[in-house]
Amino acid sequence: MAGNLLVSEEKLVPKSVKEMSIDGDEPPPDYKANGNSFGSKDSSAQVPIPIIDLSLLSSEGELEKLKSALSSAGCFQAIGHGMSSSYLDKIREVSKQFFELPEEEKQKYARAVNESEGYGNDIVVSDKQVLDWSYRLSLRVFPENKRRLSLWPKIPTDFSKILEEFSVKVKSMMEYLLRCMATSLNLEEGSFVDQFGEQPLMLARFNFYPPCSRPNLVLGVKPHTDRSGITVLLQDKEVKGLQVLIDDNWVNVPTIADALVVNLGDQMQIMSNGIFRSIMHRVVTNTEKMRMSVAMFNEPGPDNEIGPVEGLINESRPRLYRNVKNYGDINYKCYQEGKIALETVQITNNSNQK
Numbered sequence: 001m002a003g004n005l006l007v008s009e010e011k012l013v014p015k016s017v018k019e020m021s022i023d024g025d026e027p028p029p030d031y032k033a034n035g036n037s038f039g040s041k042d043s044s045a046q047v048p049i050p051i052i053d054l055s056l057l058s059s060e061g062e063l064e065k066l067k068s069a070l071s072s073a074g075c076f077q078a079i080g081h082g083m084s085s086s087y088l089d090k091i092r093e094v095s096k097q098f099f100e101l102p103e104e105e106k107q108k109y110a111r112a113v114n115e116s117e118g119y120g121n122d123i124v125v126s127d128k129q130v131l132d133w134s135y136r137l138s139l140r141v142f143p144e145n146k147r148r149l150s151l152w153p154k155i156p157t158d159f160s161k162i163l164e165e166f167s168v169k170v171k172s173m174m175e176y177l178l179r180c181m182a183t184s185l186n187l188e189e190g191s192f193v194d195q196f197g198e199q200p201l202m203l204a205r206f207n208f209y210p211p212c213s214r215p216n217l218v219l220g221v222k223p224h225t226d227r228s229g230i231t232v233l234l235q236d237k238e239v240k241g242l243q244v245l246i247d248d249n250w251v252n253v254p255t256i257a258d259a260l261v262v263n264l265g266d267q268m269q270i271m272s273n274g275i276f277r278s279i280m281h282r283v284v285t286n287t288e289k290m291r292m293s294v295a296m297f298n299e300p301g302p303d304n305e306i307g308p309v310e311g312l313i314n315e316s317r318p319r320l321y322r323n324v325k326n327y328g329d330i331n332y333k334c335y336q337e338g339k340i341a342l343e344t345v346q347i348t349n350n351s352n353q354k
């Protein structure tokens with residue numbers, strides 16, 4: 001979701017979410033999500049989110065499960081990824097420690113106006129933008145030479161080391177998944193991973209959702225699909241909040257201590273010619289507890305043109321999307337204006353356009 005858009009002026013928000021949370025304020029109109037054009041039926045449908053054991057993906061049965069999860073729900077809970085519960089707890093712990101620091105310490109890493117990295121809220125690019133009841137720390141982790149280390153927290157002291165280590169593990173998990181996803185569709189295993197290019201981008205986003213006095217009026221994150229190829233999400237251990245849209249119902253994603261939620265972003269929907277789905281999701285708030293999550297997004301480098309894999313285009317499934325570069329920025333702008341980014345790259349007349 002985060003973008004690198006250059007806008008001439010950014011709208012300033014008068015009071016921070018944290019201050020409003022502490023004061024128990026009625027959320028101001030800019031935060032009110034009601035009437036959002038994605039507003040679908042609200043429900044707490046009991047649809048199970050698939051659980052996939054990555055250590056079993058060399059077996060046909062689990063690979064088939066992966067394919068089916070990604071072509072129906074577009075997300076799953078990954079277990080067997082080789083990271084222990086206590087390791088994941090360490091990441092949750094440093095994230096919380098950072099957010100608990102005094103505001104002036106966190107402001108040392110503040111996102112500059114019109115930039116996407118750093119601590120704070122999303123860039124405000126449109127008057128129509130509904131604001132999220134959250135604050136976050138966004139950091140580019142790959143390519144390594146693009147890291148802005150001045151924005152990496154010095155406190156807690158092990159933050160950088162832990163983030164570095166986690167990023168390497170998640171990167172290799174994502175690459176493995178991309179290969180498995182291609183194999184599950186009878187493609188060459190590099191069909192997807194190769195489109196990410198030599199220098200894929202990876203962003204880490206630490207999300208923090210304070211309690212809200214009126215959770216029925218605001219969202220922690222409004223409905224969106226991710227701009228990424230794949231997103232790997234470490235959820236809060238106890239506090240739920242993530243919901244995915246399945247068959248027009250908002251479905252709660254359960255918290256499982258040692259699982260990582262995997263959801264596909266728009267760029268995988270494009271590359272798979274619409275076979276795999278980029279899932280619409282949102283985050284709800286609650287009155288009592290704060291919630292944290294750490295989302296890791298990977299996407300092709302901005303100079304890499306991506307498009308549907310040739311082997312997935314045929315007469316019965318014509319090419320659905322044109323080739324595109326730097327899709328991330330298109331997605332971010334559309335998202336903030338309440339538009340659907342994938343529609344801008346969709347081929348409507350089924351011509352053989354590239």
Ligand SMILES: O=C(O)CCC(=O)C(=O)O
Nearest residue numbers: 001207221242283293295
């Ligand atoms: O906090 C979450 O569970 C999800 C966050 C999310 O969707 C995002 O950062 O794109």
Ligand SMILES: [Fe+2]
Nearest residue numbers: 224225226281
């Ligand atoms: Fe997301």
